[in-house]
Amino acid sequence: RKEVEQDPGPFNVPEGATVAFNCTYSNSASQSFFWYRQDCRKEPKLLMSVYSSGNEDGRFTAQLNRASQYISLLIRDSKLSDSATYLCVVTAYGGSQGNLIFGKGTKLSVKP
């Protein structure tokens, strides 16, 4: 089983749609969780951290289910500018400096 698994997509949605991405991770000892977005041929940029109680940042809502080792990201009212690849990221267990393990990403394409 891969350490971090995501549906690669692509998710093609119209503007204004609500879209949800899921992610599962294999290591139950992982401590921290993040969603990054990566635009084509660019570096990843932090979108939001994911907290146990769930958290929201504007149109974005992240959820964590430790028992199921599952993370989700919900985007409401999609904008054209949301088109990107969304990376699910967890801290690596045992890494001396808390290395991050990246999923392959889920590609989102928002159409007019």
Next chain:
Amino acid sequence: GAVVSQHPSRVICKSGTSVKIECRSLDFQATTMFWYRQFPKQSLMLMATSNEGSKATYEQGVEKDKFLINHASLTLSTLTVTSAHPEDSSFYICSARTGGSYNSPLHFGNGTRLTVT
């Protein structure tokens, strides 16, 4: 604004030559920086952890003699790809934490796209 700066953003070199990539932390000191590599349609893979004032820690399968890392100051780490080959063509990205906790997120440089001909 950017907190980690990486240079160059793009480089094309001939097979057999060496390429140096610089990663700088802006307005903060980074005792540790991370070097990742990303091949097309693949996830970011950690290559090595760069430690200021000491040797880098390499991930399994990454040749330390081929990918030389120097972290001589608290704001600068360099990655040198020695005797580059076409299979080394990839997107190389450095990162660092501004927070002290190892659970805090990483901030990435803008990446270096290396093409070896």
